[in-house]
Amino acid sequence: MTVHFPFQNSYSALPDSFFARVAPTPVAAPRLIKLNRPLAVQLGLDPDVLETREGAEILAGKTVPAGADPIAMAYAGHQFGQFVPQLGDGRAVLLGEVIDKDGIRRDIQLKGSGPTPFSRRGDGRAALGPVLREYIVSEAMFALGIPTTRSLAAVVTGEHVIRETALPGAVLTRVASSHIRVGTFQFFAVRRDTDAIRRLADHVVARHYPELSGAERPYHALLGGVVARQADLVARWLLVGFIHGVMNTDNSSISGETIDYGPCAFMDAYNPAQVFSSIDEMGRYAYANQPRIALWNLTRLAECLLPLFSDDQEKAVAEAQDILGAFSETFSDAYQAGLRKKIGLFTERDGDDALIQDLLDAMAKNQADFTLTFRRLGDAAGDPAADDARAQFMDPAAFDEWARRWHERTALEPQSAAERQAAMHAVNPIFIPRNHRIEAVIQAAVNDDNYAPFEELVKVLAKPLEDQPDYAAYADPPLPEQRVLQTFCGT
Template sequence: MTVHFPFQNSYSALPDSFFARVAPTPVAAPRLIKLNRPLAVQLGLDPDLLETAEGAAILAGKTVPDGADPIAMAYAGHQFGQFVPQLGDGRAILLGEVIDKDGVRRDIQLKGSGPTPFSRRGDGRAALGPVLREYIVSEAMYALGIPTTRSLAAAVTGEHVIRETALPGAVLTRIASSHIRVGTFQFFAVRRDTEAVRRLADHVIARHYPELRDAERPYHELLAGVVARQAELIARWLLVGFIHGVMNTDNSSISGETIDYGPCAFMDAYNPAQVFSSIDEMGRYAYANQPRIALWNLTRLAECLLPLFSDEQEKAVAEAQDILGAFSEIFSTAYQAGLRKKVGLFTEREGDDTLIQDLLEAMAKNQADFTLTFRKLGDSAVDDSADARAQFMEPAAFDEWSGRWRARIALEPQSAAERQAAMHAVNPAFIPRNHRVEAVIQAAVNDDDYAPFEELVQVLAKPFEDQPEFAAYADPPLPDQRVLRTFCGT
């Protein structure tokens, strides 16, 4: 049998200015190193066929499957606040779209598949390390219940790419509800192509916000919809200690999914100013800055949509500002509700926000591990001897707070076991610890050993379960294991 992709392509039916038609560059010796079999089934694909040599050739970009219409998408973007009028897919090619088992249209894209007209002198390739990082983190985010692009497959190419040194080349097959970004709108807005902006907005509404098609003011409602999704997404990031690392407008998805896992990381010790990205020297995209930056990005989207709001500039700006003004409340509502769940509160009482903020401040002062503090706090709900306090440099700081917390939860009718179960359902035991991810990458790159990668992916697929046999994966790094800097995958 032949590998079959039931493509139903819509983006490539848009005008030619939206993309460049380009096929992946064939590679020397494709070898599949990981297939996400459950996701393949969800997409209506045959995993057994994808694991054949023919499937590996497709997933590494050596051959193009029937029905594909490969394109590199055009977009612009603000990168660290500086506008670049033309970026585009410089090392990624969208093979096409399929309708999954739930009736959702999904992009199938190859990352690292060779140069495109947008490559800007780059080789269009990806090294193995960034491919594994994106596979691990994107699938971990999915397991955590956070909207995200996903990883269908990782394949090595049999070739090397040159970065600081020669590294094994690889291709990631990425799945997204779409790859349309704030920067996609900016690409046309900066060219004053209002008709293209309208065409793109109509496409986004039909694909991601179909309930808005008959709205009286569909473009206003589109902005409101993107604002709401982004506000809720960023709240979810903060609740698990995730730092994207490079929140440029070209990395901000219109669908509300987390996209483009470059120098991303999860915090170990809680620090609102935490930065890992080696290129974020000023801390623009630090952990606590992410809500502010998301609103900044959304403001750039609003600027693109102004001509669709009204011919009167002043009126359009006022209407956009009104919509953007909802971001803070939506974010705060989602974030505070998530924090309440993390500390096991079922009802709302005056003083709760202060109680939670006091915990976060104590964690920051005491370098408490973000993930373990909340996980162990769930255990403390049923066992006074649980070691949440062990996360604090000065355990007395936790003891003082814990006394107030116990007095507060005593006012609620839930049992200790019910509270622990609820807290464990939102506080993961396992996250992609930076030192674990780096160890996996080194084993693969240096020794062609993918067993650590497979085991880490297996553990992260069930982040809320204790998994005693893998308990060590929950441990924070030792001092000599700490990863202080992360790097983009270009």
């Protein structure tokens, strides 16, 4: 059997300044540890063939499949607010693009496949732990309905990488609508290459925003489209307690997908100032800061597009500011609508925003678990005697006072208790990739070559909204001794 990828390579057809041609570095003894079979089928690939030795060698970068045109993409970026004029794919190679069964073009990229011209003295490799983390969290985000890159496969390489110590090496096969970032535009903007910016913008419109191709001002419309998608994306993050951890402009996708799962994490106890990333020492990318940072990143994109707006700098800036001004309202509308759904409100009334904020304030003060509070509130919607939401609060009386007002508010709507509960359970997950569970999976894999915990966690997270009695323990918050206080980038 031969592995066949029906590649179409539109990005590598762009000028050479957009990328470096580089093949993955072969590895010693690749072994497939996980193939995402449903995703393979969606991409038009044969999962049975991908699970062969030949498939593992391709997914590890040892063999380059026919039709691939491997490249490392060039980009720049603001990293924690500091601009770096050249970053690029330092440990990833884009093999090519395929058209999936829905007619959507998807990148297939090997992450951890060896050094590239953009590696900046790095080894270009990935350790097993970060590969498993990205596989788990990206697929969990997909199951939660949040736009995201996805994981097609994880392969161990049979080699070790050196970080603080020697660790098993691995390669992740990542699938994305594209890997074009805000930093991709910045790469050309800092070089004052307006022709390349226009070429890139035209490519993005054709690939991600084809409905804008006939717009009177397509580049203005492009900025507006990216603003809208990013505002909606960050609202979705906040609604499930997700913290990206490293929202640099080179990790901000033009397509509106979540990309680059490094020191990411889901909150346990609700805390707007929560930070997990070990490299975010100042809390720049804390949970509640994410909308502000998204707008900051979009402003950097707008700066890149100014030459396409108008030759009159003052006019171009004013037009960009007008487009960026829509972010706050778009985000707020999406976030507040999501919060109303989370507490079972079908209509809008005066006082709803205050009711929601009072709940969040009480949760923060009482260290209530973010995920379980909302999930158990859905239980209480169906059965007022259910008190599991109350049990999340250090001071249950704080919940009682709020719950009284909530019951009064829901009584003003015509939906039945069963309808309200079903609607709340449809938006409030019971299972999230909790940090302590991910760490346990990584330790079992790294220390014992045991992937059974990984397989089970991935299985549970594929159905985050469904009660799974056999796996009920996966919904539990960590015990004090299990708490993960920091997450790490892994590079």
